[in-house]
Amino acid sequence: MNKEKPIILITNDDGYQAKGLSSLIEFVKPLGRVLVVASDSQRSGQSSAITSSQPVRAHHVVKDDDYTLYICSGTPVDCIKLAFDKLCDRKPDLILSGINHGSNTSISILYSGTMGAALEGAVYGIPAIGFSFCNMSKDADFSPLKKYVQSMVTRALNQEMPDDICLNVNFPVGVIKGIRICKQAKGHWTEEFLHRKDPSGRSYYWLSGFFINKELENEETDEWAVANGYISIVPCKVDLTAYEAFPRLKDWATVTKENL
Amino acid sequence: MNKEKPIILITNDDGYQAKGLSSLIEFVKPLGRVLVVASDSQRSGQSSAITSSQPVRAHHVVKDDDYTLYICSGTPVDCIKLAFDKLCDRKPDLILSGINHGSNTSISILYSGTMGAALEGAVYGIPAIGFSFCNMSKDADFSPLKKYVQSMVTRALNQEMPDDICLNVNFPVGVIKGIRICKQAKGHWTEEFLHRKDPSGRSYYWLSGFFINKELENEETDEWAVANGYISIVPCKVDLTAYEAFPRLKDWATVTKENL
Numbered sequence: 424m425n426k427e428k429p430i431i432l433i434t435n436d437d438g439y440q441a442k443g444l445s446s447l448i449e450f451v452k453p454l455g456r457v458l459v460v461a462s463d464s465q466r467s468g469q470s471s472a473i474t475s476s477q478p479v480r481a482h483h484v485v486k487d488d489d490y491t492l493y494i495c496s497g498t499p500v501d502c503i504k505l506a507f508d509k510l511c512d513r514k515p516d517l518i519l520s521g522i523n524h525g526s527n528t529s530i531s532i533l534y535s536g537t538m539g540a541a542l543e544g545a546v547y548g549i550p551a552i553g554f555s556f557c558n559m560s561k562d563a564d565f566s567p568l569k570k571y572v573q574s575m576v577t578r579a580l581n582q583e584m585p586d587d588i589c590l591n592v593n594f595p596v597g598v599i600k601g602i603r604i605c606k607q608a609k610g611h612w613t614e615e616f617l618h619r620k621d622p623s624g625r626s627y628y629w630l631s632g633f634f635i636n637k638e639l640e641n642e643e644t645d646e647w648a649v650a651n652g653y654i655s656i657v658p659c660k661v662d663l664t665a666y667e668a669f670p671r672l673k674d675w676a677t678v679t680k681e682n683l
Numbered sequence: 684m685n686k687e688k689p690i691i692l693i694t695n696d697d698g699y700q701a702k703g704l705s706s707l708i709e710f711v712k713p714l715g716r717v718l719v720v721a722s723d724s725q726r727s728g729q730s731s732a733i734t735s736s737q738p739v740r741a742h743h744v745v746k747d748d749d750y751t752l753y754i755c756s757g758t759p760v761d762c763i764k765l766a767f768d769k770l771c772d773r774k775p776d777l778i779l780s781g782i783n784h785g786s787n788t789s790i791s792i793l794y795s796g797t798m799g800a801a802l803e804g805a806v807y808g809i810p811a812i813g814f815s816f817c818n819m820s821k822d823a824d825f826s827p828l829k830k831y832v833q834s835m836v837t838r839a840l841n842q843e844m845p846d847d848i849c850l851n852v853n854f855p856v857g858v859i860k861g862i863r864i865c866k867q868a869k870g871h872w873t874e875e876f877l878h879r880k881d882p883s884g885r886s887y888y889w890l891s892g893f894f895i896n897k898e899l900e901n902e903e904t905d906e907w908a909v910a911n912g913y914i915s916i917v918p919c920k921v922d923l924t925a926y927e928a929f930p931r932l933k934d935w936a937t938v939t940k941e942n943l
Contacts, residue, residue, distance in 0.1 A: 470730035470760075471793045478879070478887040500730075500794070505888060508875045530806055532923055533731045534760075539793075546790055546871045570943040578935060585928040602936045606924040611806050615768045619738070627738040628765060656935060658928035663792055663802075664866045668845040668918035675838060675916060676862045683830040 428489065429455040429516035429580050434502040436466040436523065436536025439494050443522035446565035447554065450572045451519065452490060454580065458511060460493040460502040467525075468630075469498045469536035471543075481505055499540035507547065517579050518544040518589075521554035522565055522572075528557075528593050528645040528655060529608040529636065538659070541589040545661045550579045551589035557649050558596050568594050571602070571654060591657040593649050600652040607657050608644035609637040688749065689715035689776035689840050694762040696726040696783065696796025699754050703782035706825035707814065710832045711779065712750060714840065718771060720753045720762040727785075728890075729758045729796035731803075741765055759800035767807065777839050778804040778849075781814035782825055782832075788817075788853050788905040788915060789868040789896065798919070801849040805921045810839045811849035817909050818856050828854050831862070831914060851917040853909050860912040867917050868904035869897040 431451055435444040439461035448457060460481065479497040486492075493510060495502045503518060520540040527535040537553045544551020552575060556563060575592065584590070591607075615632035638644050645655035691711055695704040699721035708717060720741065739757040746752075753770060755762045763778060780800040787795040797813045804811020812835060816823055835852065844850070851867075875892035898904050905915035 465736060468733040468735045470732045470799065472730045472732040473728040473794050473890055475728045475890045476725060478889050479876070480885070480887050501890070504872075504875045504890075508873075508892075509878060509888065530921065533799075533802065533806070533921060534733050539730065542793065546793070571938070574938055574943055575935070583931075583934070585925070585931040588925040588928050599940065601939050604929055604932045604936050606926070607922050609922070612764075613768075615764050616739070618769060625740070627740050628769065629738050630733055630735045630761070630764075632768075656932065657923075658925040658932060659923040660925040660928075661790065661793060661923075662867050662869070663917075663919040663921075663923070665845070665848045665918040665920040666866070668848050668920075669864055671843075671845040672864045672916065672918060674843070675835070676864050678831070678834055679861050680859065683834055 430511065430513065431455040431457050431517050431519060432506050432511065432515035433457060433459045433519045434461055434499050434540045435521050436469055436499045438462050438464045438466065441524060442561060442563065443524050443556065443565060447519060447522045450569050451576050454576055456489045458491050458506060460495050460506045460510060462499060462502060463494050463496055466498055466536045468534050469539060470534050471500050471539035472498045474498060474501050479505060481510065499536040500543055503540050503543040515549060518549055518551035522568065523555035524561060524563060525555065525559040526557040526593050526649060527553065527555040527591060528649055529610045532591055532607060532659065538591055542659065542661055545587055545589045545659065548587060550584040552579060552592055553589065554592050556594045567599065585658060588658045588660050591659050593645055593655045595649040595652050595654065598652060599654060602654045602656060603648040605645040605648050605655040605657050606643050608646035610635055690771065690773065691715040691717050691777050691779060692766050692771065692775035693717060693719045693779045694721055694759050694800045695781055696729055696759045698722050698724045698726065701784060702821060702823065703784050703816065703825060707779060707782050710829050711836050714836055716749045718751050718766060720755050720766045720770060722759060722762060723754050723756055726758055726796045728794050729799060730794050731760050731799035732758045734758060734761050739765060741770065759796040760803055763800050763803040775809060778809055778811035782828065783815035784821060784823060785815065785819040786817040786853050786909060787813065787815040787851060788909055789870045792851055792867060792919065798851055802919065802921055805847055805849045805919065808847060810844040812839060812852055813849065814852050816854045827859065845918060848918045848920050851919050853905055853915045855909040855912050855914065858912060859914060862914045862916060863908040865905040865908050865915040865917050866903050868906035870895055
């Protein structure tokens, strides 16, 4: 094994057969030893879910000096955790996730398996980048993204990433005008379920709906960037504490057994 | 229907039969109209996962003026989203999740289905509280928590919660000394998988491991609070942007097609 090269750990949430994953592998193979641990099937919307009610399996389908591919029965976060704990011979230098088929801007970061996996990097203090392409087609052409991905990966391997964060990178469709460092746009989904009836007349619901961007005009957001031809980079952290809310909650801490 | 009473929407991640859920329902029934949409089975570790690859079903098992219970085939977040979109006759006044059997302090917020559901409140601008009890027993005695839960729910219904956040509330085991407003402790899990072999000799892995608290002495953390007999309240937000990382990323935005 070539111990000199950096170890790049890769997963995704579209499953091991996705074109976005194979594109990412191809892009970064020249930059290090690549260990891929990918889910055996589509795991979109899996967030940071972990599998505790049943065991997880993984088996390698490719194994050579500089490229190993495991297929795993777990979620994207399971893939990363299993790699850390059992499949990797040392701590990886970089975690990559994606390239996701479809955007993960704004609030999508909460639900995204791609970003769930990238956030593990921030938990464990390993640089991590989640890549998403605002094109949901399974045959999307990822080649225009190649040089941007390679440039970002090289920077991350050169320790140019801030500590204890991961990056949420979204690529726009069409001509790329440049890169913007962004904040996560405020927004939410609405009319989220389609109501249908099965042949027995029983109701079922399909997750659907559309996104409402609450910061449509804000040029600092990731939504604005990708809508206007820019690659968005949002640095993300795993401390969800809303420190600014502490003063308003002061009274909540005055409750005791005696004054309840 | 009594339209005057506040609507309290409840879910959990231990499934509709959990004692923590029935305790929570019992505690808050006197405070409003209660709509419960709970998963049909254990959904621990489901984070903010959503179900998009198959439809979701829900059917009510109790339906009267002030208390309705639906059992849902989806994740905790699916339960909340389906309630908003299809099961609730108006926007709920408060979302509650739990009471979880087991703690959700520190980084557990990332993986917790209980907190995934509560974070939906912060997404949609509805006050939300996730309750967890640091006792994993399915027969845990929740009765000492009753008055604290009722006090917090009353405050939340009186609009004493800051906007656009949810609360992560953890109850310690044993005598309760008081309440502390806390930050999420830094930490991570380690040695996360047990390796076993099945009767055919094939490997499988069980999620396990133990937690490493990286802020053991920090009295401002939720971990310290529950370890020392206090109820911890962590206000949580859904904007994961690490604004403090922007300066270090400035150079990343200088890349263009021409200088790649």
